[in-house]
Amino acid sequence: MKFETKVIHAGIKPDPSTGAIMTPIFQTSSYVQKKPGDHLGFQYARSQNPTRTILQENLAALENGKFGISFSSGMAAIDAVLRLLNPGDEVIATNDLYGGTYRLMTQVFENYGIKLHFIGLSDDIELKARINDKTRLLWIETPTNPMLNIIDIKKMVQCVNDQILVCVDNTFASPYLQNPLDLGADIVMHSATKYLGGHSDVIHGCLMLNDEDLAMKLYFIQNAVGAVPGPQDCFLILRGIKTLHVRMDRACENAAYIAEKLLNYEKINKVYFPGLASHDGHKLAAEQMKLFGAMISFDLKEDTMENAEKILSSTNLFSLAESLGGVESLLGHPATMTHGSIPRDERYKIGLTDSLIRLSVGIENKEDLWEDLRQAIES
Numbered sequence: 001m002k003f004e005t006k007v008i009h010a011g012i013k014p015d016p017s018t019g020a021i022m023t024p025i026f027q028t029s030s031y032v033q034k035k036p037g038d039h040l041g042f043q044y045a046r047s048q049n050p051t052r053t054i055l056q057e058n059l060a061a062l063e064n065g066k067f068g069i070s071f072s073s074g075m076a077a078i079d080a081v082l083r084l085l086n087p088g089d090e091v092i093a094t095n096d097l098y099g100g101t102y103r104l105m106t107q108v109f110e111n112y113g114i115k116l117h118f119i120g121l122s123d124d125i126e127l128k129a130r131i132n133d134k135t136r137l138l139w140i141e142t143p144t145n146p147m148l149n150i151i152d153i154k155k156m157v158q159c160v161n162d163q164i165l166v167c168v169d170n171t172f173a174s175p176y177l178q179n180p181l182d183l184g185a186d187i188v189m190h191s192a193t194k195y196l197g198g199h200s201d202v203i204h205g206c207l208m209l210n211d212e213d214l215a216m217k218l219y220f221i222q223n224a225v226g227a228v229p230g231p232q233d234c235f236l237i238l239r240g241i242k243t244l245h246v247r248m249d250r251a252c253e254n255a256a257y258i259a260e261k262l263l264n265y266e267k268i269n270k271v272y273f274p275g276l277a278s279h280d281g282h283k284l285a286a287e288q289m290k291l292f293g294a295m296i297s298f299d300l301k302e303d304t305m306e307n308a309e310k311i312l313s314s315t316n317l318f319s320l321a322e323s324l325g326g327v328e329s330l331l332g333h334p335a336t337m338t339h340g341s342i343p344r345d346e347r348y349k350i351g352l353t354d355s356l357i358r359l360s361v362g363i364e365n366k367e368d369l370w371e372d373l374r375q376a377i378e379s
């Protein structure tokens with residue numbers, strides 16, 4: 001099955017008892033048994049729910065994995081992976097990381113004796129130097145947030161031994177653009193809150209993988225810890241996924257158009273978008289991803305907070321909000337919003353300037369979107 005068919009059909013069958021074409025929302029906490037142990041495979045809804053089971057099968061197929069595991073949020077999915085570790089184990093993660101992942105690793109798991117190393121993964125030199133016999137997990141995010149750097153997944157996988165799990169946070173690309181399991185990663189993680197859901201109306205996370213032993217450990221954690229999604233949330237993700245490819249095609253086309261316009265606009269300093277030939281990761285992104293994504297960052301020649309704020313408060317179609325990946329276009333200010341806790345000189349070292357603005361380009365008309373941005377830049 002090709003991707004465009006999988007989003008609609010993989011793991012999904014009409015409901016056997018009614019023929020309902022849409023997966024029903026099984027809003028139940030428990031299931032009746034005929035006699036002890038004689039049941040239809042469902043006992044208690046933390047452990048199993050039919051809406052969730054169907055979603056998990058569909059999710060697995062999207063990443064070319066055998067197993068899909070759903071959680072109540074992207075953070076709960078990351079938490080489940082980190083719970084595979086024991087005190088004394090070491091984690092290597094990219095230093096250009098989603099803030100919530102950094103917080104979970106350093107403020108929760110460090111207290112449990114997990115040692116963390118945050119390094120640049122633009123090549124494998126630092127990684128090779130950092131691996132030791134206690135290293136158990138390599139955590140990769142690509143494209144990164146908000147600088148949109150591209151990490152070579154295949155190269156990083158080749159660098160680590162069998163004892164080290166490689167997990168890729170694939171949220172920014174979505175399974176339509178990039179499939180890390182095919183590149184040798186052990187686990188793919190998504191905040192399904194973003195592109196998979198796609199309509200800014202649900203929080204959800206998931207893991208996809210091929211190894212059965214590892215999957216059983218993660219299903220155990222899913223049930224034992226209990227950070228499971230409700231059936232209505234599973235339904236919303238299933239519904240969102242059906243249009244993932246169509247939404248992504250349009251969002252990526254719009255983003256490429258806007259990046260090109262920004263590049264040629266006099267008040268703009270730098271434009272960070274992997275689709276631009278001038279982007280450091282352009283060639284790698286062209287190999288590793290189907291399209292270049294719909295996230296763009298840019299900053300201003302007159303680099304001040306005030307100039308950025310003027311733009312942020314002058315758009316009519318782009319809404320100022322956290323998150324990404326919905327049908328509507330959003331813009332955000334990393335220096336004060338997502339990356340506010342990073343000291344200013346640290347930020348400037350990676351190009352995260354005071355005037356840097358991040359766009360999540362939606363699926364509206366691209367000319368309307370550019371006109372909205374242009375008038376805000378001129379305001």
Ligand SMILES: *Cc1c(COP(=O)(O)O)cnc(C)c1O
Nearest residue numbers: 073074075098169171191193204
């Ligand atoms: C949003 C996000 C997360 C966290 O997911 P939640 O669904 O908000 O818990 C993790 N990684 C990335 C890249 C994200 O954008």
